[in-house]
Amino acid sequence: MTLEAQCRTTAAAAKRASQRLATARGDAKNAWLQACADAVTSRAADLLRANADDVKAAPEYGLDAAAIDRLTLNPNRIAGIAEGLRQVAALPDPVGEIIDGGLRPNGLSVRKIRVPLGVIFFLYESRPNVTADAAALCVKSGNAVILRGGKEAFHSNAVLHSIVAELLPKFDLPRDAVQLVNTTDRAAVGHFLKWNDLIDLTIPRGGESLIRRVVAEATMPVLKHYTGNCHVYVDASASLPMAEAIVVNAKCQRPGTCNAAETLLVHAAVAETFLPQVGKALTEYGVEIRGCERTRRLIPEACPATDDDYATEFLALILAVKVVDDIDAALAHIDRFSSKHTEAIVTADLAAADRFTAVVDSAAVMVNASTRFNDGFELGLGAEIGISTDKFHARGPCGLRELTTTKYIVVGSGHVRG
Amino acid sequence: MTLEAQCRTTAAAAKRASQRLATARGDAKNAWLQACADAVTSRAADLLRANADDVKAAPEYGLDAAAIDRLTLNPNRIAGIAEGLRQVAALPDPVGEIIDGGLRPNGLSVRKIRVPLGVIFFLYESRPNVTADAAALCVKSGNAVILRGGKEAFHSNAVLHSIVAELLPKFDLPRDAVQLVNTTDRAAVGHFLKWNDLIDLTIPRGGESLIRRVVAEATMPVLKHYTGNCHVYVDASASLPMAEAIVVNAKCQRPGTCNAAETLLVHAAVAETFLPQVGKALTEYGVEIRGCERTRRLIPEACPATDDDYATEFLALILAVKVVDDIDAALAHIDRFSSKHTEAIVTADLAAADRFTAVVDSAAVMVNASTRFNDGFELGLGAEIGISTDKFHARGPCGLRELTTTKYIVVGSGHVRG
Numbered sequence: 001m002t003l004e005a006q007c008r009t010t011a012a013a014a015k016r017a018s019q020r021l022a023t024a025r026g027d028a029k030n031a032w033l034q035a036c037a038d039a040v041t042s043r044a045a046d047l048l049r050a051n052a053d054d055v056k057a058a059p060e061y062g063l064d065a066a067a068i069d070r071l072t073l074n075p076n077r078i079a080g081i082a083e084g085l086r087q088v089a090a091l092p093d094p095v096g097e098i099i100d101g102g103l104r105p106n107g108l109s110v111r112k113i114r115v116p117l118g119v120i121f122f123l124y125e126s127r128p129n130v131t132a133d134a135a136a137l138c139v140k141s142g143n144a145v146i147l148r149g150g151k152e153a154f155h156s157n158a159v160l161h162s163i164v165a166e167l168l169p170k171f172d173l174p175r176d177a178v179q180l181v182n183t184t185d186r187a188a189v190g191h192f193l194k195w196n197d198l199i200d201l202t203i204p205r206g207g208e209s210l211i212r213r214v215v216a217e218a219t220m221p222v223l224k225h226y227t228g229n230c231h232v233y234v235d236a237s238a239s240l241p242m243a244e245a246i247v248v249n250a251k252c253q254r255p256g257t258c259n260a261a262e263t264l265l266v267h268a269a270v271a272e273t274f275l276p277q278v279g280k281a282l283t284e285y286g287v288e289i290r291g292c293e294r295t296r297r298l299i300p301e302a303c304p305a306t307d308d309d310y311a312t313e314f315l316a317l318i319l320a321v322k323v324v325d326d327i328d329a330a331l332a333h334i335d336r337f338s339s340k341h342t343e344a345i346v347t348a349d350l351a352a353a354d355r356f357t358a359v360v361d362s363a364a365v366m367v368n369a370s371t372r373f374n375d376g377f378e379l380g381l382g383a384e385i386g387i388s389t390d391k392f393h394a395r396g397p398c399g400l401r402e403l404t405t406t407k408y409i410v411v412g413s414g415h416v417r418g
Numbered sequence: 419m420t421l422e423a424q425c426r427t428t429a430a431a432a433k434r435a436s437q438r439l440a441t442a443r444g445d446a447k448n449a450w451l452q453a454c455a456d457a458v459t460s461r462a463a464d465l466l467r468a469n470a471d472d473v474k475a476a477p478e479y480g481l482d483a484a485a486i487d488r489l490t491l492n493p494n495r496i497a498g499i500a501e502g503l504r505q506v507a508a509l510p511d512p513v514g515e516i517i518d519g520g521l522r523p524n525g526l527s528v529r530k531i532r533v534p535l536g537v538i539f540f541l542y543e544s545r546p547n548v549t550a551d552a553a554a555l556c557v558k559s560g561n562a563v564i565l566r567g568g569k570e571a572f573h574s575n576a577v578l579h580s581i582v583a584e585l586l587p588k589f590d591l592p593r594d595a596v597q598l599v600n601t602t603d604r605a606a607v608g609h610f611l612k613w614n615d616l617i618d619l620t621i622p623r624g625g626e627s628l629i630r631r632v633v634a635e636a637t638m639p640v641l642k643h644y645t646g647n648c649h650v651y652v653d654a655s656a657s658l659p660m661a662e663a664i665v666v667n668a669k670c671q672r673p674g675t676c677n678a679a680e681t682l683l684v685h686a687a688v689a690e691t692f693l694p695q696v697g698k699a700l701t702e703y704g705v706e707i708r709g710c711e712r713t714r715r716l717i718p719e720a721c722p723a724t725d726d727d728y729a730t731e732f733l734a735l736i737l738a739v740k741v742v743d744d745i746d747a748a749l750a751h752i753d754r755f756s757s758k759h760t761e762a763i764v765t766a767d768l769a770a771a772d773r774f775t776a777v778v779d780s781a782a783v784m785v786n787a788s789t790r791f792n793d794g795f796e797l798g799l800g801a802e803i804g805i806s807t808d809k810f811h812a813r814g815p816c817g818l819r820e821l822t823t824t825k826y827i828v829v830g831s832g833h834v835r836g
Contacts, residue, residue, distance in 0.1 A: 221810040242832040249834035369830030391823035393811040405809035412787030414660035416667035
């Protein structure tokens with residue numbers, strides 16, 4: 001069988017599985033998730049052995065220390081995978097949720113309910129826990145999933161996949177609801193992306209170049225996250241200790257995440273007091289500051305910021321800083337450079353907060369809170385499959401509901417249109 | 419200026435207008451809609467004169483009698499356009515609607531609100547009233563719109579556009595919120611479809627070939643409707659008079675619409691009684707029946723149906739008919755041939771109704787009601803911009819809410835992540 005025929009068989013099996021899964025009971029799905037959590041724990045030794053093979057091969061794939069760390073499993077991380085599965089089991093089932101409806105004047109009963117999308121093609125890189133997370137979120141939301149992990153995690157993913165897939169039939173769920181593409185041939189991805197007759201949604205998780213390639217080739221919708229160039233604006237009326245805590249948290253708590261801050265904008269009226277303070281605090285965290293001219297007068301160790309810096313998602317301990325004359329200048333800067341992911345204002349002024357939240361066109365707008373709160377768990381969705389920087393279908397953190405579509409169910413008693 | 423530069427200027431102006439419109443007040447938008455309705459009425463003579471020019475030129479463009487009828491305005495239809503504008507004014511404003519939210523355990527206040535998508539590129543064919551409808555729905559939902567009507571309606575669209583656009587500044591709304599692409603050069607469409615930096619959504623309304631061309635070229639999301647191959651299944655337990663009324667209504671009330679029925683499936687247990695009855699009723703309406711072998715034994719005037727017939731959206735007084743052994747055979751036929759638009763079951767059996775609504779994967783599933791009820795007005799959304807046969811973002815009738823995206827607004831008091 002050619003690679004294309006193999007991929008087609010996988011996709012067709014996923015489609016059939018998705019049709020059975022669409023009407024599966026919530027308690028069966030939850031019991032499966034709990035059993036998966038138990039099995040991940042009881043098969044920890046297998047998992048660690050497979051993972052050791054991956055870690056051993058990692059330098060061949062050119063993985064750096066940080067990537068090898070993300071790839072590596074240990075008993076604590078395995079417990080985390082099991083805990084993640086139990087958390088998804090505990091979330092409300094989105095399938096069948098009635099989100100709108102009522103009785104029409106003519107007596108027709110209308111319900112708009114959530115139903116699964118169908119088949120999801122999920123591409124991801126090194127971290128093996130994503131295999132379990134993605135399987136859990138897709139199946140819980142009634143979707144079949146085709147998993148395509150990174151070659152670096154080949155062995156770990158194979159064990160995790162076998163654990164979750166083998167348990168499906170025990171709960172009367174279709175085994176093909178979770179399939180792993182177990183070839184490292186890149187051409188497989190191109191095949192799946194052609195088949196919008198079998199695959200309803202593709203979710204690529206990884207670097208921007210992977211995502212751009214997927215978007216260019218895909219014939220079906222893609223749920224994606226490009227970049228998180230997030231801003232914190234410190235208004236004239238801000239409590240400066242609060243502003244400092246928020247800036248330090250947004251930049252330093254986990255600088256490699258998409259909701260970390262990349263640019264600080266400071267109102268000119270407080271720049272002289274605030275910038276030396278915050279500059280000192282950031283420097284203690286090892287942050288490199290790249291500032292405008294006014295910033296550099298107040299933080300002498302800052303180097304000059306270019307427009308490229310303002311446009312960059314550093315994902316590192318680097319912060320671009322600019323002094324602005326007023327909130328309008330801050331809004332204009334954000335409009336020009338933001339990737340529409342997350343922006344925050346620190347202010348005590350109600351009108352400034354209202355204006356900022358009304359005008360900024362981003363997935364999440366924070367008032368007196370760190371940009372780091374744009375996250376599925378923090379916003380109350382539970383586990384997320386990713387954060388969308390698109391406006392279509394889903395924007396911001398995507399949990400179980402974002403993996404569904406809707407269906408109208410209309411019940412009459414012989415109604416015809418006049 | 420080249421055509422491309424002209425189009426780019428239009429799109430950039432739309433983007434700027436959309437940013438102002440996003441924070442416009444609902445009462446300003448509604449007052450504008452009422453003023454548009456008044457102006458359409460008071461400028462009826464201009465409109466009729468322009469429309470007469472279009473109708474005169476119509477044979478040159480190869481329009482048939484039905485298309486010329488759709489193009490033609492008269493005092494009644496102009497009153498209908500004005501009434502449509504007033505209906506949109508009366509609908510609730512979707513912008514700012516809080517659709518989720520609450521207090522997180524750490525005290526963060528989270529609101530998920532509806533916000534406009536931004537800029538919509540709207541392509542449509544002959545009927546001039548669509549110019550007013552689309553402008554009304556887009557502006558009411560806070561979006562700027564670039565209208566590209568058919569060349570057949572060039573003069574009518576120009577007058578309608580000038581009426582609605584000229585009134586925008588009177589209500590402090592940006593004039594460029596509604597722009598008309600007033601060139602008949604087809605290359606203009608290709609230019610707009612390239613610019614996902616300025617245009618957030620394209621909506622093509624027209625024939626399938628137009629829609630497929632737009633989908634192939636567009637770099638931004640497309641909200642679209644391919645075909646409506648809708649089914650009515652008459653179950654063994656159906657009230658046969660009810661079934662006849664529903665089948666006749668679904669096929670004959672407006673056969674040219676997407677929610678008209680194209681195939682009738684009849685349970686074998688009632689075929690002998692039902693098919694001769696319904697065959698007679700349909701024949702009286704001039705319906706041509708194409709049936710399976712069992713159908714043709716019961717309706718001798720029926721001609722043979724091929725798989726092509728079962729796959730076709732006739733949009734005409736033609737009905738494909740098949741006798742099925744049970745509900746599973748009906749579901750399998752629908753799974754194979756349906757375009758996932760609208761399917762109906764006629765039944766008195768609760769289990770059959772539940773199974774049909776659970777298994778059929780269509781935008782709307784009807785029980786004991788005509789497929790013709792899959793419509794924005796009938797389902798309670800008010801005016802619709804189209805019916806989506808996609809699963810992503812919006813499925814089924816698309817009203818004001820479907821022209822929005824969401825934004826999280828998160829308010830803390832110095833919250834940072836631990």
